[in-house]
Structures are given as structure tokens and as C-alpha cells.
Amino acid sequence: MAKVATTFKVAVTPAVVPAKKPFTISVSGLKPQTTGVVTFKVGAVLLCSAPLVAGAGKCVAKAQTKAGRILVSAIYLGDGAHLAATLVTPVTVR
Numbered sequence: 001m002a003k004v005a006t007t008f009k010v011a012v013t014p015a016v017v018p019a020k021k022p023f024t025i026s027v028s029g030l031k032p033q034t035t036g037v038v039t040f041k042v043g044a045v046l047l048c049s050a051p052l053v054a055g056a057g058k059c060v061a062k063a064q065t066k067a068g069r070i071l072v073s074a075i076y077l078g079d080g081a082h083l084a085a086t087l088v089t090p091v092t093v094r
Helices: none
Strands: 009-013 023-028 037-042 045-051 057-061 068-076 085-093
Touching: 009 068, 009 085, 023 045, 023 068, 037 057
Parallel strands: none
Antiparallel strands: 009 023, 023 057, 037 045, 037 068, 045 057, 068 085
């Protein structure tokens, strides 16, 4: 059986992240039967990992020390039925 494409949405709370404060990253919109973990990174630096439950997950990310724009990569490696996918989301740190 062929694997199906994986799509999802990423949200960051708060929308503008205060420097030196942890923040929440969530993933949603996956099919409810999707299993595994979505890993969030800035470059090669791991922020946090969110286990998937019913097509969604969230985790608290490490605080960012510098203000500016960062690119958060949400990485899903796939499972037996779903293809891997990556989504990059810009985040403002102040």
C-alpha cells in the first residue's frame, strides 16, 4: 500500500516570542491516525518534540536569547502509512 502525503499547520504562542522566555509550538491538521513525533528545530538546534495524538501535538520550546526573526522547522519523519514532511515557519523574537 502506498503512503499518503502529509500536510499540517504550525502555530507559535505567543505570536511574537519574548526573548529569553520559553514558548509553545503546536502542530495540527494531521490525519487522526497519523502516529509519531514532530520535531521542531532552528537550524540544527532542537527546540522541542511533540508526540502526535489524534492528529495534533504541542511542546514548550527552548527560549531564544537573541531578538530577530528565526525560522522554525517542523519535521515529521512519517510512519507506516504517511510520508515525511517538513514545514518552515518564520517566528519573530523580541
